[in-house]
Structure formats: structure tokens, C-alpha cells
Amino acid sequence: MNLVIASGKGGVGKSMLTSTLATLLAEKHAITAADCDADTPNLAIWLGGIDKWDKILPVEASAKPKIDLDKCNGCSLCAQKCRFGALKMKAGKPVLNPFLCEGCGACEAVCPQKAIKLEPVQNGEIKIKKNQNGFSFVSGQLLPGETGSGKIVDQIKAEADKFNSEIVIIDSAPGTGCPVIAAFKGADFAVLIAEPTPSGFTDMQRTLDIVKHFKIPYGIVINKWDINSELSTEIEKWAGQNFLGKITYDKKIFKAISSLTPILKTDLKAKEEIENIFHNLEPKIAGILK
Numbered sequence: 001m002n003l004v005i006a007s008g009k010g011g012v013g014k015s016m017l018t019s020t021l022a023t024l025l026a027e028k029h030a031i032t033a034a035d036c037d038a039d040t041p042n043l044a045i046w047l048g049g050i051d052k053w054d055k056i057l058p059v060e061a062s063a064k065p066k067i068d069l070d071k072c073n074g075c076s077l078c079a080q081k082c083r084f085g086a087l088k089m090k091a092g093k094p095v096l097n098p099f100l101c102e103g104c105g106a107c108e109a110v111c112p113q114k115a116i117k118l119e120p121v122q123n124g125e126i127k128i129k130k131n132q133n134g135f136s137f138v139s140g141q142l143l144p145g146e147t148g149s150g151k152i153v154d155q156i157k158a159e160a161d162k163f164n165s166e167i168v169i170i171d172s173a174p175g176t177g178c179p180v181i182a183a184f185k186g187a188d189f190a191v192l193i194a195e196p197t198p199s200g201f202t203d204m205q206r207t208l209d210i211v212k213h214f215k216i217p218y219g220i221v222i223n224k225w226d227i228n229s230e231l232s233t234e235i236e237k238w239a240g241q242n243f244l245g246k247i248t249y250d251k252k253i254f255k256a257i258s259s260l261t262p263i264l265k266t267d268l269k270a271k272e273e274i275e276n277i278f279h280n281l282e283p284k285i286a287g288i289l290k
Contacts, residue, residue, distance in 0.1 A: 008174065062146060065107050083104075176206050
């Protein structure tokens with residue numbers, strides 16, 4: 001099964017929750033953890049370190065136009081039709097700004113001289129290793145200035161599937177964009193985490209719209225519940241039977257992660273609270289695995 005941890009906004013605790021749930025799940029199941037936040041991956045930090053990768057794979061999930069200037073007659077149609085402004089005419093010939101190019105292929109389609117052809121470019125990389133807790137871990141990252149994080153997420157998930165684990169737990173990007181939708185493809189259960197702020201709650205509801213669109217069963221977690229206990233109570237009542245638990249705000253969590261100490265190796269209150277969330281999640285996972 002694919003278990004996705006998601007939220008509406010960033011910084012609400014997805015990677016903290018994913019890393020801890022992954023370690024707890026690994027005690028009873030064969031699992032693989034996948035960091036599918038290709039723009040800003042940080043699950044490796046929560047799992048104990050960003051070095052000592054077993055394998056690093058280049059990813060070609062994007063394309064950019066290659067222009068044959070000998071065939072080009074300088075008609076400028078490609079520059080006119082480029083909605084991203086990536087092609088500009090200079091001295092009668094098109095010049096590409098690769099940082100603006102989205103690889104959409106419009107220039108190739110409209111060129112009457114067939115002087116433009118899209119060619120794959122490396123836009124990211126995927127890193128794989130055996131985690132210190134004994135389970136496999138896959139992480140991907142978009143290279144600076146490149147596009148196509150949603151396509152990289154597809155490849156991260158494909159690499160994770162190669163381990164044939166019982167459960168793949170996915171740390172999604174925040175928001176509702178392409179990488180998030182790619183993370184939700186094929187998901188069997190989603191855990192949505194929110195913080196008790198107006199933006200934290202409403203942004204999580206937007207992500208929930210995607211979850212409901214794909215008809216994915218889900219659970220709700222509140223992080224930093226005690227910074228606004230009134231709104232936390234409101235969210236808990238709103239979640240109803242989908243509520244899995246809540247986590248206390250604690251500055252010591254940041255001290256733990258800065259020293260690369262996983263939550264389960266601390267004596268913080270958050271450890272006990274996430275273990276409680278895990279116990280509430282277990283029956284839902286068991287029902288899907290059957």
C-alpha cells in the first residue's frame with residue numbers, strides 16, 4: 001500500500017511525522033520511505049543524516065529545445081508563441097533562456113522549418129540508501145533552475161516500488177501543485193497534518209479536496225495544537241472519526257533535529273503523542289492491507 005503524508009502549507013511537521021511513522025511501521029512491516037518533496041527534500045535529515053547514499057541516479061524528466069540555426073530562417077514564430085518568454089530574437093535568430101523554458105514544446109510544434117527539436121535534459125537526481133533503521137529510503141531533488149518536479153515524483157515512486165515493500169510511506173510536498181498530485185496517484189491512505197492557524201487549517205482543506213477527488217481514505221493530525229487550543233478543538237470536532245491525534249509544540253524538537261536525533265530516540269512528549277497517532281492509524285492500515 002501507499003501511505004501519503006501531506007499538508008496544505010509548509011512547515012507544519014510532515015517530515016517529522018513521516019520519519020517517525022516510518023520507523024514505527026518498520027518494526028512490523030517491510031517498508032520503503034520516499035521523500036517526494038522534490039523541490040525541498042528534508043526527510044533524510046529527520047531520518048538521521050543526508051550522507052552515505054548507496055546510489056545516486058540522474059533524472060531526465062524534462063526537455064528543452066535545441067535549435068538548428070542552419071535550418072532557421074528567422075521567422076520569429078517560435079518566439080512569438082513562447083508564452084514563457086524563453087525565446088527571444090537576437091540578430092535575426094532565436095536565443096533560448098533555459099531558466100525560463102518550461103519544455104512545453106510549442107516552439108517545436110510551430111516551427112515551419114522544423115529547425116527546433118525538444119531533447120531531454122537532466123533536471124534532477126534520485127538518491128537511494130538503506131536507512132539506519134533497516135528500511136530502504138528514496139529521495140529525489142529538482143536541480144536549481146529546472147522544472148518538472150511532478151515528473152520527478154513519478155520516478156521517485158517508481159524507484160521505491162522496486163523494493164516490493166509491503167508499505168511505501170510518502171512524504172509529500174506542501175500545497176496542491178503537480179508534485180502533490182503526483183504523490184497522491186495510487187495512494188491507498190492519506191494522513192493530512194495541519195497546524196491550528198487560519199492558513200494552516202484552510203490550506204489543509206484545499207489538499208483534502210484533492211484527497212476526496214481521488215476517493216482516498218484519510219486521517220487528520222494537528223501539530224502544535226497548544227498554540228491555539230480553541231482552533232485545535234474546532235479542527236478536532238470537524239475531523240470527527242477521521243481524527244488521529246495531536247502533537248504538542250516543543251522547541252526541543254528543533255534542538256533534536258539540529259543534532260540529527262530522530263524523535264523516537266528522545267524523551268520528548270512528541271514521541272509519546274506520535275506513538276499514539278500510530279496506534280490509531282494501525283487499524284486503518286490493517287484494513288487496507290487485508
